[in-house]
Amino acid sequence: MIKKEILLQLKNISVHYGGVKALDGVNLELDEGEIVALMGPNGAGKSTILKVIFGLVPLHSGKILWHQKEITPITYEVVQMGIAFVPQGRRVFSNLTIAENLEIGGFIVDNKKELKRRIEEVLDIFPVLKRKLKLKAGSLSGGEQQMLALARALMIDPKILLLDEPSLGLAPKVVKEVFNKIKEINERHKTTILVVEHNIKSLLDIVHRGYILDKGKIVFQATSNELRQSDILEKVFMGKLA
Amino acid sequence: MNVIPQLILNSIIAGSIYSLIAISFSLIYNVTKFFNLAHGVLAIIGGYTVFYFAQILNWNIYIAITFGIVFAGFIGLILDKIIYLPLRRRKASNMILLVASLGIMTALQALLSILFTNEFRTLSRNINEQKIFQLLNGSLTQTQVIIIFVAILITIFIVLLLFKTQFGKAIRAISDDDEVAKIVGINTDKIISYVFFLGSAIAGIAGILMGFDIGIEPTMGLNLLLKGIVAVIIGGIGNVYGSVLGAFVLGFAENFSMWKIAGEWKDAVAFILLIIFLLFKPRGIMNK
Numbered sequence: 246m247i248k249k250e251i252l253l254q255l256k257n258i259s260v261h262y263g264g265v266k267a268l269d270g271v272n273l274e275l276d277e278g279e280i281v282a283l284m285g286p287n288g289a290g291k292s293t294i295l296k297v298i299f300g301l302v303p304l305h306s307g308k309i310l311w312h313q314k315e316i317t318p319i320t321y322e323v324v325q326m327g328i329a330f331v332p333q334g335r336r337v338f339s340n341l342t343i344a345e346n347l348e349i350g351g352f353i354v355d356n357k358k359e360l361k362r363r364i365e366e367v368l369d370i371f372p373v374l375k376r377k378l379k380l381k382a383g384s385l386s387g388g389e390q391q392m393l394a395l396a397r398a399l400m401i402d403p404k405i406l407l408l409d410e411p412s413l414g415l416a417p418k419v420v421k422e423v424f425n426k427i428k429e430i431n432e433r434h435k436t437t438i439l440v441v442e443h444n445i446k447s448l449l450d451i452v453h454r455g456y457i458l459d460k461g462k463i464v465f466q467a468t469s470n471e472l473r474q475s476d477i478l479e480k481v482f483m484g485k486l487a
Numbered sequence: 488m489n490v491i492p493q494l495i496l497n498s499i500i501a502g503s504i505y506s507l508i509a510i511s512f513s514l515i516y517n518v519t520k521f522f523n524l525a526h527g528v529l530a531i532i533g534g535y536t537v538f539y540f541a542q543i544l545n546w547n548i549y550i551a552i553t554f555g556i557v558f559a560g561f562i563g564l565i566l567d568k569i570i571y572l573p574l575r576r577r578k579a580s581n582m583i584l585l586v587a588s589l590g591i592m593t594a595l596q597a598l599l600s601i602l603f604t605n606e607f608r609t610l611s612r613n614i615n616e617q618k619i620f621q622l623l624n625g626s627l628t629q630t631q632v633i634i635i636f637v638a639i640l641i642t643i644f645i646v647l648l649l650f651k652t653q654f655g656k657a658i659r660a661i662s663d664d665d666e667v668a669k670i671v672g673i674n675t676d677k678i679i680s681y682v683f684f685l686g687s688a689i690a691g692i693a694g695i696l697m698g699f700d701i702g703i704e705p706t707m708g709l710n711l712l713l714k715g716i717v718a719v720i721i722g723g724i725g726n727v728y729g730s731v732l733g734a735f736v737l738g739f740a741e742n743f744s745m746w747k748i749a750g751e752w753k754d755a756v757a758f759i760l761l762i763i764f765l766l767f768k769p770r771g772i773m774n775k
Contacts, residue, residue: 299670301666301669301670320669320670320672321669321672321673321674324670324671324672325672330670332666332667332670336664336666336667337667338659338660338663338664338667338668339663340659340662340663340725341656341659341660341663345656345659348653348656349653349656349657349660349668349671349673350671352653352657352660352671352672352673353672397671398671400671401672
């Protein structure tokens, strides 16, 4: 079997919020073309991992390697490297139209023709947005806003997509649709996806493997099948982990 | 004699000046979310720069005007780089930024007083030789015609910039959600610096035009800024069209009130209008 290239590695990462340790010696790696889940109870540090990769939270110690080279993440440079982030809470630019949201998503794309091509490509994945391009993003439903946030992130044709709670606050039917889109993005573009999610049951259907975090530490990592069979998730969520 | 045509023209002239201040203030406010009290004094710096180069050093007036606009913009940019940006990076609250801008305003105003005294200065060399235009049974000076045209041009320029260019869309994105703007790859600090330059340069244009029309003195920046802020609030914060509309509503309210009451009440009218809007339509005319 051909070993896939490691795109991103976190080595012994620690993050402090004031005096509180949010992450404590976290090691994680993302290979090309896989979907990886980050699971754990509230306050475990899942979102912090995404923010650290994206330069939104400073590192206390540890290293981040991109294609085996150490980097100091600065948000706009991380985007240029090919990492996109969809933050929690369907954060779209509500006063901008859908078309403008997509154009801004491709802010780093210099070529106008290329920008147009990418918008068409993204709309191909999210046809629901096509009919509403001139509407303000704030007028969309919750599910549509989440689709737009995903579509906007795809505008840079990312190598890695970081998703923070993409199902939060969405109806079950819409959640299924969002998860199908995540799978489609991964299969169509071979995009590596790191997803933080509470909706574990649905998530395990689409991910290749996962990490479980508790109190800022990675306590378990396994493939999705192993995670399904293991009782670790229950233990972590019920606070029964030794 | 029918004074209404002249009142209308005076209102349009005042509205034009206010709209320049309102648009430029609004641009900076929208991306930083704090009231930059130093903004008005930058308008006056533009005026004094032209005064210095054109009247003291006898430079060509057009070169002096260009220099005045660029210099006002440059001071705005420098203030952002050395004061506001470091404060933003330290997560300073909007109140701290406001207090810092108050300090800057006071310092710059004092510097202007030291350099140029508190005397009123006009930028027109031969004020009596200005062409007078008759319009709608009222009259306008050449400078006032230029004020109206410049206000129209700047408004069109800003609307095109904000809605038709990626740079403008980035400004609107930062205004909407600065963290997500960072997330999509916008170097928000860089864009905000450019906005400080642009906004301050437009304020400089307003100050230069006022210098040619009625003259300038170091302390008038605050009053000018307050009128701009009133216009922004009346029109609806964050809305370019609203800022322009608010500026003209204010211009008309001030000038038409002077028809019946003494001119000293002009500022009071502006602030009564502000209070009425804050009480009954706090989001302004254009914001739903």
